Amino acid sequence: MSNPKRSKIIAGNWKMHKNRSEAKALAEAIGHGVKGEKDLPIVVLFPPFTSLAAVGDVLRDTPVDLGAQNMDHHDGGAYTGEVSPTMLIDLGVEYILIGHSERRQFFGETNASVNLKLKAALKHALKPIVCVGESLDERENNLTDAVVRRQVGAALADLEVEELKTLIVAYEPVWAIGTGKTCEAAEANRVCALIRATINDCFRSDESTQIGDSIPILYGGSVKPSTIDEQLQQSDLDGALVGGASLTAEDFLPLIKSAQKRIRSLISV
Ligand code: PEP
Numbered sequence: 001m002s003n004p005k006r007s008k009i010i011a012g013n014w015k016m017h018k019n020r021s022e023a024k025a026l027a028e029a030i031g032h033g034v035k036g037e038k039d040l041p042i043v044v045l046f047p048p049f050t051s052l053a054a055v056g057d058v059l060r061d062t063p064v065d066l067g068a069q070n071m072d073h074h075d076g077g078a079y080t081g082e083v084s085p086t087m088l089i090d091l092g093v094e095y096i097l098i099g100h101s102e103r104r105q106f107f108g109e110t111n112a113s114v115n116l117k118l119k120a121a122l123k124h125a126l127k128p129i130v131c132v133g134e135s136l137d138e139r140e141n142n143l144t145d146a147v148v149r150r151q152v153g154a155a156l157a158d159l160e161v162e163e164l165k166t167l168i169v170a171y172e173p174v175w176a177i178g179t180g181k182t183c184e185a186a187e188a189n190r191v192c193a194l195i196r197a198t199i200n201d202c203f204r205s206d207e208s209t210q211i212g213d214s215i216p217i218l219y220g221g222s223v224k225p226s227t228i229d230e231q232l233q234q235s236d237l238d239g240a241l242v243g244g245a246s247l248t249a250e251d252f253l254p255l256i257k258s259a260q261k262r263i264r265s266l267i268s269v
Helices: 020-034 049-059 085-090 101-106 111-123 136-140 144-155 185-202 225-232 249-267
Strands: 009-013 042-046 064-068 095-098 127-132 168-171 217-220 239-242
Touching: 009 217, 009 249, 020 042, 020 049, 020 064, 020 249, 042 095, 049 064, 085 111, 095 111, 111 127, 111 144, 127 144, 136 144, 144 185, 168 185, 185 217, 185 225, 225 239, 225 249, 239 249
Parallel strands: 009 042, 009 239, 042 064, 064 095, 095 127, 127 168, 168 217, 217 239
Antiparallel strands: none
């Protein structure tokens, strides 16, 4: 059974979509849709940098939180074009995506840079969602488990258990992102459980901790209203990181409602 103590999370990654007025309108529609609701999951919106301030203003009196899609790991300095953790915090950002596969694929992010960004996020008390997942080629060559284990281990290098209280991990198979193909729910759950076990293995020497058991693990990859219920039924899957279906309130609000329904079913057990 799913652990009711782990937070349930629905996160919307808007990628490089929406200008400022479009972003405000979407945030308003989502904020309106959850107004006054109880038993909600944590809901986080990740607009582009250019709309963070505007969306932050809209979300201020709502239960919806603000996240950023990327940041640099330095506190500041001569890094043209980059944005620091403190600049994001100044805008009211609470969550940060780290190592999204599009950043790894198109912008040269590596397991090492993911580790630096995770350390910077934790240092500044930004809540990190670290993304991991295999490519199609890796899956077809039975490398899924090895790749995911390596990505998780590298992300957590040199960190202490006590630092990980706010960590969230997203399992996002690259072949399922933006393709309309979802990873079968049971298989996604198996990999989420592997991630949990890998996190525990990273801190094996500290026998008092099973930190992996308390970390929310999300699934991402073509999640939509028709797939979410089965996904949220899985024992090791605590929510979703959503791209395409986060771009309209019509698609995104039903995902939040499904998580709310799941939370209520776990409470009543
Ligand atoms: C994502 O951007 O993290 C993602 C999972 O996208 P999509 O839902 O469109 O596959």
